[in-house]
Amino acid sequence: MNPNVIFINSFLDVSEETFEKLASISTFRKFEKGYQIDKSGEVPSKIYMLISGIIRAYLSSETGKEYNKNFFMPFSFVGSLTALIKKESSRLTYEALTDCKVYEIGFKDVMQLCNEDIQVSRLYNKVLEKVFIRYEERQLEFISMDATERYLKLRKKIPGIDDLIPQYHIASYLSITPVQLSRIRKKIDNN
Structure with missing residues (x-):
């Protein structure tokens, strides 16, 4: 079975038709090590499904010191979610730490599909739940x-x-x- 389908279905079982809708708004891309996918200070418009490689999200201080917020491994969704939702500049930079392969998806296209297809809307909700759970786990690690x-x-x-x-x-x-x-x-x- 297609590993991309398996990954999507790890959140929610979706029909082949829904998967095809998602595939139709996705573009396969390769990023070389060091490529900055989204940059601090820019308004992002894409979200990525990482299928190989490692990406980091980091914050830069005014003095240039970098603070790594997260590492993303296959299979995961990558993107400045807060900036995408609020339609504002990202505070984080997303950088490929290794050569990476991703599916790039316009966030606006995903939101449109959420309005048209209940399965996509449910999938989006499941992804948000998983992001929240990971965020909370990371916070708990730091205090415990x-x-x-x-x-x-x-x-x-x-x-x-x-x-x-x-x-x-x-x-x-x-x-x-x-x-x-x-x-x-x-x-x-x-x-």
């Missing part, structure tokens, strides 16, 4: 886990992360310094 526990959880979520993503990106995601991450890794390796 120490940096080592967060790192171990991230390694479980993204096997081989240490070989895929530079250490400073991982440290930023965990809200620690690269030196702290190095110490945590060394301690884990010694155990």
